[in-house]
Amino acid sequence: MKNIFKGSLVALALILSSVAAKAQEAGGTLAFLVQPEPPTLASYVSTSGPIGLVMPKVYEGLFDYDNDGKMVPMLAESYEMSADGKTVTFNLRKGVRWHDGEPFTSADVKFTILEVLKKVHPRGPNSFREVSRIDTPDDHTAIFHLDNPAPYMMRSFSAYESPMVPMHLLEGQDIKSAPLANNPVGTGPFKFVEWKKGQYIRLDKNEDYWQEGLPYLDRIVGRFIPDASTRTAAMENGEVMYAAYNAIPNIDAVRLKERDDIDVTTDGYSMINPMALIEFNTKEGPFVDPAIRRAISTAIDRRFMIDTIFFGYGKPATSALSSNYKATNLHAEMPNYPETGDVDAANAMLDAAGYARDGDGVRMRAVLDIIPYGEDWRRAGEYLKQAMGDIGIEIELRYEDVPTWLKRVYHNYDFEMNVNYFYQLPDPVLGVHRHYGTNQIRQGTHFVNSSRYSNPELDALLDSGSKEPDAAKRTATYQEIQEILANDMPVVNLFELEFLTVYNTELKGAYGSAMGAYGSFREAWLED
Amino acid sequence: MLAFWHRYKRNRSAVFGLVVIVLVVLMAATADFLYPFDPFRLAGKPLSAPGTNGFLLGSDSLGRDVAAGIVHGAKTSLLIGLIATLVAVFIGILFGALSGYYGGQLDNMLMRITEIFQTIPSFIFAILLVAILKPSIYSVVIAISVVSWPGVARLVRGEFLSLKSREFVQACHTLGMSDLRIMLREILPNCLSPIIVIGSLMVATAILIESGLSFLGLGDPNIMSWGFQIGAGRTMLRSAWWVCTFPGVAILITVLAINLVGEGLNDALNPRLRERN
Numbered sequence: 001m002k003n004i005f006k007g008s009l010v011a012l013a014l015i016l017s018s019v020a021a022k023a024q025e026a027g028g029t030l031a032f033l034v035q036p037e038p039p040t041l042a043s044y045v046s047t048s049g050p051i052g053l054v055m056p057k058v059y060e061g062l063f064d065y066d067n068d069g070k071m072v073p074m075l076a077e078s079y080e081m082s083a084d085g086k087t088v089t090f091n092l093r094k095g096v097r098w099h100d101g102e103p104f105t106s107a108d109v110k111f112t113i114l115e116v117l118k119k120v121h122p123r124g125p126n127s128f129r130e131v132s133r134i135d136t137p138d139d140h141t142a143i144f145h146l147d148n149p150a151p152y153m154m155r156s157f158s159a160y161e162s163p164m165v166p167m168h169l170l171e172g173q174d175i176k177s178a179p180l181a182n183n184p185v186g187t188g189p190f191k192f193v194e195w196k197k198g199q200y201i202r203l204d205k206n207e208d209y210w211q212e213g214l215p216y217l218d219r220i221v222g223r224f225i226p227d228a229s230t231r232t233a234a235m236e237n238g239e240v241m242y243a244a245y246n247a248i249p250n251i252d253a254v255r256l257k258e259r260d261d262i263d264v265t266t267d268g269y270s271m272i273n274p275m276a277l278i279e280f281n282t283k284e285g286p287f288v289d290p291a292i293r294r295a296i297s298t299a300i301d302r303r304f305m306i307d308t309i310f311f312g313y314g315k316p317a318t319s320a321l322s323s324n325y326k327a328t329n330l331h332a333e334m335p336n337y338p339e340t341g342d343v344d345a346a347n348a349m350l351d352a353a354g355y356a357r358d359g360d361g362v363r364m365r366a367v368l369d370i371i372p373y374g375e376d377w378r379r380a381g382e383y384l385k386q387a388m389g390d391i392g393i394e395i396e397l398r399y400e401d402v403p404t405w406l407k408r409v410y411h412n413y414d415f416e417m418n419v420n421y422f423y424q425l426p427d428p429v430l431g432v433h434r435h436y437g438t439n440q441i442r443q444g445t446h447f448v449n450s451s452r453y454s455n456p457e458l459d460a461l462l463d464s465g466s467k468e469p470d471a472a473k474r475t476a477t478y479q480e481i482q483e484i485l486a487n488d489m490p491v492v493n494l495f496e497l498e499f500l501t502v503y504n505t506e507l508k509g510a511y512g513s514a515m516g517a518y519g520s521f522r523e524a525w526l527e528d
Numbered sequence: 529m530l531a532f533w534h535r536y537k538r539n540r541s542a543v544f545g546l547v548v549i550v551l552v553v554l555m556a557a558t559a560d561f562l563y564p565f566d567p568f569r570l571a572g573k574p575l576s577a578p579g580t581n582g583f584l585l586g587s588d589s590l591g592r593d594v595a596a597g598i599v600h601g602a603k604t605s606l607l608i609g610l611i612a613t614l615v616a617v618f619i620g621i622l623f624g625a626l627s628g629y630y631g632g633q634l635d636n637m638l639m640r641i642t643e644i645f646q647t648i649p650s651f652i653f654a655i656l657l658v659a660i661l662k663p664s665i666y667s668v669v670i671a672i673s674v675v676s677w678p679g680v681a682r683l684v685r686g687e688f689l690s691l692k693s694r695e696f697v698q699a700c701h702t703l704g705m706s707d708l709r710i711m712l713r714e715i716l717p718n719c720l721s722p723i724i725v726i727g728s729l730m731v732a733t734a735i736l737i738e739s740g741l742s743f744l745g746l747g748d749p750n751i752m753s754w755g756f757q758i759g760a761g762r763t764m765l766r767s768a769w770w771v772c773t774f775p776g777v778a779i780l781i782t783v784l785a786i787n788l789v790g791e792g793l794n795d796a797l798n799p800r801l802r803e804r805n
Contacts, residue, residue, distance in 0.1 A: 378745065382568060385750075
């Protein structure tokens, strides 16, 4: 008996040591959840979440960022910045080829930045606003000339944020409607193979990837499963191994966490900094008056939403800026953001502004559009309908599919209020300015200033905020910005989301990038 | 009428079905009295078990009262079931009567149209219609009617075909009655019983389709219904069984009762079948 015990101990030790010593294994197919199905694959035109899950595996950026926020060389091997911060020279990697065999050169970088990202990308015009000229002395050097120093630009070179696209397939075409959109050709570790609408997107290993030995996986399949319970079941029986951005509802994630083969993490979202919010149409409809928008912000019980709908994952918003900016001293707490809601104060605000209740106790009626990204948002819409009913605003809810919804809000401005979430990203210049600046009223571009809010005073402050090199002065500028926004509220922030990634523990190496699920998966591998 | 009731009550399960339907109708009619508040109201602690925190049947993930939802949802289900059926029966009678009575080219054309609708799987077709029309109570009613009428049209056409060559109809022709009058006053009343039976069964189907659509999130998001309750509660079936169990039971009982009544009507209206038990 003793011997058996000893023997099994030795065996166990052997197994353990072999697991520890096990190297990355090549091969295998990774199925992961993409929720919802992306409207297009043009990650250089839209930053819509599901596109970000798929395309950074195909297109690459100049750099990636590790979990400590450090820059990891990708298509650029290194960079040098001049002393005045106005010239940045990128040394590009040699021997990189597009999936169609053409070489990747500095001309692609120049074209991508100046003709694509700066013109049609939702956030590109902000990230690269100071870039006036790019010189390409040879195929592997790109020199960016900036009008003003722009340190935030160095945070936006990831494959998700600024994908490098092939000039030879886009030049001379209308970028927004070019066929490259749904037949992507990148430099990344995986090649696009097919997109079966309503079912899956398949990416196969790029055998000619520039980094020898990578990627490990043979194939990645992004599956679309519209129903939340079915997604959870697919995770449970191992049909899919990775589900980020709350594709598995929190209630199930909390339950699955208890299993040995499944784990949950909130890592991989630090560059994303997501904020749930309500966008208002400030030009027409019932919410032109800022007093109503302030009252709505005051009435909402943010704590209730977080606790009941998102199972405690989240932080109540206290300003237009996320509390994650406390690290750089940019965040300040503002009025009109009570954590648990103050219905009496909100009613008093509406009374004072002269919006009387009619016989049914209704002050006004409005339609609330809901982001079509799953059950949780539906519950959020149902809660908001009740909360606004308490202050006499009768709400009708409207759910549509993603393309219809995007078109309604960002192309046609045919909405009154819209529940959404925005990524505030590592710096307000990248993630927040696009929401409020007059120059960000860009019809047809997704996730920018759909409220059509325009305030010259704020525009001037946003401008100085993006150029100010002095940290203390920058803090003061953003203090002022937040005060204006807490008063005008073209957008009411609800809460800072904490996303969950649910993954099968057989999947390794997918967590090294600060981009999380928006990373390349080039080092991901499966342990069998 | 009394003789009809005598025939009907021979079928015990049909009587049981009738009692259940009357109860459901009563529940729907007194909904605003039993639960005077909006069923979407956040009434208390979320996910309370049945019998706790003042919730008879528990509360859902936002703290909405499940019992209030069932009572108000009964109104929606019955209303949609009845209206959709009436619309479908009307369209069905129109198509079936014209086609059976006149025959020939018209019959050919109308039946081909009917077949187009019959060949599309009805629930998928309903989903498609609601998705295109944007989910609302009107689009749901339209979708259910559009997928339900072909059965009625087929039935009515068959009845008209067999009745139009009978002596009493020929007598009407001889008397110089107009076609419209013959159809409405002579033939239609004679084929009412199968229409009533199929119509009553269609109410049950309509309720099921509505629940299915709401379950998939394609119901009217502003109106409480049983399907919506199940859809909203299904993600937490393992941790809070009551959220979708009770509305599910409500659907089961109501649909069963309607089917029993339909069966009973069939027995009572077709005297030749009445001794079959």
